[in-house]
Amino acid sequence: MGSVRRGRVGQDPEPGRRNPNSDKRGSHQAVLPGRARTRFRTLRLEGVSRHFGTTVAVSDFNLTIQGGEFIALLGPSGCGKSTALNCLAGLLPLTAGGIWLDDERLDAVPPEERGFGFVFQNYALFPHMTVRGNVAFGLTIRRLPKDELRRRVDEALHMVELADHADKLPGQLSGGEQQRVAIARAIVIRPRLFLMDEPLSNLDAKLRLQMRREIRRLHQTLHLTTVYVTHDQEEALALADRVVLLNRGRIQQVGTPEDLYTRPASAYVADFMGYRNLLELPVVSQEGRRIIVGRAGLRLVGVAQDDSVGGQAVVAIRPEDFRVAGAGSGGAGANTVPVRVEVAEYYGGEIAAEGRTEDGGVICFRSLERVVPGELVRLTVPVERVLVFRAAGQTDRWTQPRS
Ligand SMILES: Nc1ncnc2c1ncn2[C@@H]1O[C@H](COP(=O)(O)OP(=O)(O)OP(=O)(O)O)[C@@H](O)[C@H]1O
Ligand SMILES: [Mg+2]
Secondary structure (H helix, E strand, O other): OOOOOOOOOOOOOOHHHHHOOOOOOOOOHHHHHHHHHOOOEEEEEEEEEEEEEOEEEEEEEEEEEEOOOOOEEEOOOOOHHHHHHHHHHOOOOEEEEEEEOOOOOOOOOOOHHHOEEOOOOOOOOOOOOOOHHHHHHHHHHOOOOHHHHHHHHHHHHHHHHHHHHHOOOOOOOHHHHHHHHHHHHHHHOOOOOOEEEEHHHHHHHOHHHHHHHHHHHHHEEEEEEOEEEOHHHHHHHHHHOOEEEEOOOOEEEEHHHHHHHHHHHOOOHHHOOOOOOOOEEEEEEEEEOOEEEEEEEEEEEEOOOOOOOOEEEEEEOOHHHEEEEOOOOOOEEEEEEEEEEEEEOOOOOEEEEEEEEEOOOEEEEEEEEOOOOEEEEEEEEHHHOOOEEEOOOHHHHOOOOOO
16 A cells, blocks of 8 residues: 555664664563563653754753653644654654663664664555564564564554454555554564654544554553654543643643643643634733733633733633523623624534624634524633733744743
8 A cells, every 4th residue: 555655754664673683682581671671760851952954853852751651742743743752762863962761871772772662654564564574573683482472473463453464464454454553563572662653643533533542552551651743632632641742843831631721831832722712912901810801892801821911912712611601691700702603513512603703803612502603692701711821922923832
């Protein structure tokens, strides 16, 4: 199949292939660490930067990963996710900074000696090898005894439910099956760190959900430490213990899914986390954290997220935090925003809608009750769900993390 390729620019499809004999420690035990050796307490990235000529792909990346954690690297296209992952894998040398695995300095260790498993976005399977051959590859180059190798490959194939496809070539598999081969190939070496670069992006929505659960299950049952690259915030929230949000090579926020979802550190993070309503409004007054913003036709009370918001604010509100007010509702503690409905799309169980405010702004909201275009509705939103950030400069809107 056309999707089976040998990796991307700057990426080695199989790190171990570069120099199969590079491990000079001799014994299989040393080459292929057992479970006890695969564990580590922390993996530290300190000031990691990677430039390509004048392009700063990753800048001053600081993160401590705990053994057993599931980390998602999240951000838009070109923000440096793959570069950060490749630096971690050793496929790209660092321009600055260092990486430590407990007390061992890692960035000078060649990729094949790091004991990491890598799943590439395009799978990078060997098209001329069977499924079994692909999965066995990492063990073959480590010269594992034959029966041990067979047992381990069978175990990995069984885990990803591919035992019945072991003798097929990748081109005879569906996209989801190829994906599972790539996962089996990475986990069969019992990696100290499991790295995945947008592994589900080629799959359809249903398979993506199914594989997402599979990946989380494998992470848990194999006690893996996983770093997972995605541009899909929903995937990151569903999978990760902690999410690292990147923009233009820089970390914008590190936190639990709940942290990023409910307490985004900047308007940029809010934007990425599905706060679809980002309204630039003048500040009317502020008293402690309670802040009033707005102009004629739209006035909101919210919670200031920055110490000093200044004269102009960006207000972030999630569509699902709005409610369509019934008669008599929307009392104390809630903002009220009248809108004229312009778009109403049925999503099964709820309606995703857009309405226009009196001052001409557009508000995205959800409704459990039927609303129709042309209808005038009153939306309410609790004060604590109106997040108010300082507006950044005009040329660099919403890109500044909270200082
Ligand atoms: N080998 C390279 N040579 C020059 N520039 C590069 C190279 N690899 C990456 N870059 C640049 O570095 C930046 C970060 O790229 P990277 O591939 O890490 O982004 P990404 O977040 O993985 O994006 P995507 O979601 O599209 O895969 C981009 O501006 C990209 O053009
Ligand atoms: Mg990428």
